[in-house]
Amino acid sequence: MTPPELNEQQAFMILNDLPNIGPITLNRLLAELGGDPVAILRSPQRRLESVRGVGPETSAAVMNWAQHFDLAREEERLAQAGATFITTRDAGYPRLLKEINDPPIGLYRKGDDALDQPCIAIVGSRRTTLYGQAVAKKLGAELARLGFCIVSGLARGIDTAAHEGALSVGGKTVAVLGTGLDIIYPSENLDLYRRIAESGAVLSEFPFGRKADRQSFAMRNRIISGMSEAVVVVESDVSGGAMITSRFAGEQGRLLYAVPGRIDQPSSAGCHHLIRDGATLLTGVDDILSDLNYLDGLRPAGLKEAGGKSVLETLQSEFSENERRVTEALRGGAQLGLDALASTTGLPVAEVAAALMLLELKKLVTKRADGTFEFRHLN
Numbered sequence: 001m002t003p004p005e006l007n008e009q010q011a012f013m014i015l016n017d018l019p020n021i022g023p024i025t026l027n028r029l030l031a032e033l034g035g036d037p038v039a040i041l042r043s044p045q046r047r048l049e050s051v052r053g054v055g056p057e058t059s060a061a062v063m064n065w066a067q068h069f070d071l072a073r074e075e076e077r078l079a080q081a082g083a084t085f086i087t088t089r090d091a092g093y094p095r096l097l098k099e100i101n102d103p104p105i106g107l108y109r110k111g112d113d114a115l116d117q118p119c120i121a122i123v124g125s126r127r128t129t130l131y132g133q134a135v136a137k138k139l140g141a142e143l144a145r146l147g148f149c150i151v152s153g154l155a156r157g158i159d160t161a162a163h164e165g166a167l168s169v170g171g172k173t174v175a176v177l178g179t180g181l182d183i184i185y186p187s188e189n190l191d192l193y194r195r196i197a198e199s200g201a202v203l204s205e206f207p208f209g210r211k212a213d214r215q216s217f218a219m220r221n222r223i224i225s226g227m228s229e230a231v232v233v234v235e236s237d238v239s240g241g242a243m244i245t246s247r248f249a250g251e252q253g254r255l256l257y258a259v260p261g262r263i264d265q266p267s268s269a270g271c272h273h274l275i276r277d278g279a280t281l282l283t284g285v286d287d288i289l290s291d292l293n294y295l296d297g298l299r300p301a302g303l304k305e306a307g308g309k310s311v312l313e314t315l316q317s318e319f320s321e322n323e324r325r326v327t328e329a330l331r332g333g334a335q336l337g338l339d340a341l342a343s344t345t346g347l348p349v350a351e352v353a354a355a356l357m358l359l360e361l362k363k364l365v366t367k368r369a370d371g372t373f374e375f376r377h378l379n
Contacts, residue, residue, distance in 0.1 A: 010071060011037035012087045016106040017069050017207040018061045023102040025053045030105070037105075041065060069207075077208040083110040083181055094119070094227035100252050103226065104205035108181050111201035117149040117172055120288065121224045121249075123242040124158025124234035125267050132158055132235035132267060135259055137165035139232060142285045144171020149200065151176065151228050153220060154193060156186050158234045158242070163192055172200045174227075178220035180210040221245040222252075230255035230288055233279070236270030243270050246279065255291055257282035286363070322347055322355040327375075330365065335372040 015026055015037055032051045033039045040048070040062060048059040061068060078085060086092045087106045094115050097103050120143050122136055136158045140150045144166035152159040154175040166173035175196045177185070181204050184190050196202055205223065206216060221244045225231050231249040233256075236242035249256045258279040261268025275281050280291070319327065325345040329336060341356070342349045356373055359365035365373050 006038055006041070008037055009085065009087065010075075011041055012106045013074065013085050014065050014069050014071060015040060015062075016085075016104065016205065017074070018065055019068055020057050020061050023104050025051075025058065026105050027103070028053055074207060077182065078108070081110060081181055081208070083108055085109070096229070097223060097227040100222065100226040102222065104223065106205070107223075108204045108206070108208075109201055110181055111197040111199075113149075113172060113174075113199070113201045115149065115174065115201060115227075117147060119149045119151045119174065119228040121151040121228040121231040121245070122158065122162035122234060123152055123221075123224065123231065123236075123245050125236050125240050125242065125270075126155050126157040126159075128157040128161075128235050128267055129261075129265065131261065132259075133161040136161035136234045137168070139234070139285065140165025140173070141169045141171070143288070144173065145169045146285070146289075149174055151224055153178065153217075153224060153241075154185075154189055154196075154202075155241075156189070160189060160192060162234075163196060167195055167199065170199075174200050175202045176220050176223050176227075177202065177204040177206070178217040179212045180204060180206045180208040182208045183211060185212050217241055218244055222248045225249040225254055226252055228254060229292070230257060232257045232259065232282060232288075233271055233274060234259045235261060235267040237266050238270045238273050240270050243274075246274055255288070256280065257288065286366075290366075320355070320358075322351050323359060326352060326355045326359060327364070330373065330375050333374070335368060335374045337372045341373065 015021070028051055029040050029048070030037065033043060043062075045059045045063060048054050048062055049056070085106055086109055088098050088103060092109065092115055093107065096119070122140055124132060124136060140162040144150055149172040150162055150166040151174045152162045154160070154163065154177060163173045163175060173196055175193065179185050181202060184193050193202060203223070205219065210216065221241060225245050225248040231245060231254055233242045233246055246256055256274065256279045258271040258274040259282050260275065261271060263272070280287060282288070325347060326341060329341055329344040336344065338349055338352060342352045345352060356365060360367065365375060367373055
């Protein structure tokens, strides 16, 4: 019988780690029993098996949970690791992840980041080329500088390069593991694991001691795509793990991008396959920003420079007087044409056009399809 002192958080942790019960079944049980995880653990066998997808094996695991899960030991491990267990009801749970078909009811988390920034996943092969690593690191850095949180899986190769890129500019990055938080795989990424936990977060839906296997990596991949606005595949062969992540992205309605490579390079075959099947060919961060402009203008605030200045404020100190006038006219999300900018700034049309050209080269201003101009980021 379930101890009366069991609280909601403990019940969620128990249910999350029981064998033979997937996230979809757990969420059905919660829906049927009023969203109360403690009530699930207290329910009789007949009530449990009245829920679609729950058979004798599943009900036995729930009713005899203490034989499968040592709650006291798990809580002790959490404390020793300086980690927490968050549920879908906690503020730190990734917002977009709640919307997928099979969200984990809880996540182990190491790191204090609130995960409130828009996330973009960058994934790819473990056996990568120098080109792939350079592209992943560049994308990670540029997107992190713009204020996005970079999500990946801490694997060697593309994942490592993406995390490193975000960290290189002081940005946020999240590593989603296919193991328990106490197992760093690969082991050479221990330092990277620690740096991510210090400035971002390391997440896993698996209990301490869970080792990697084919199933755990696939489950991990659905979280990577599920918590992200978009997924970028940098390099992958046609049967790589990144292809699983891309499939989840399609099922979850996420934007999907693939970076092209050499046609004779096996590590680019998967990306070319994705592009052929409808993924957006990615040539730079502008491709992502352009698509996000159509999603209610979704755009995070960019990173702050030392001294609390924004990237834009730092650049403005180097602007010409004409550039400064144009940027001031476009502050606050204004979308103005050439004549309107000339009228607002008091500058001749030719000088406004020259200033706009320089601002476009600096990737601060973009020209819209209707001929007006706007900022790429407004911080």
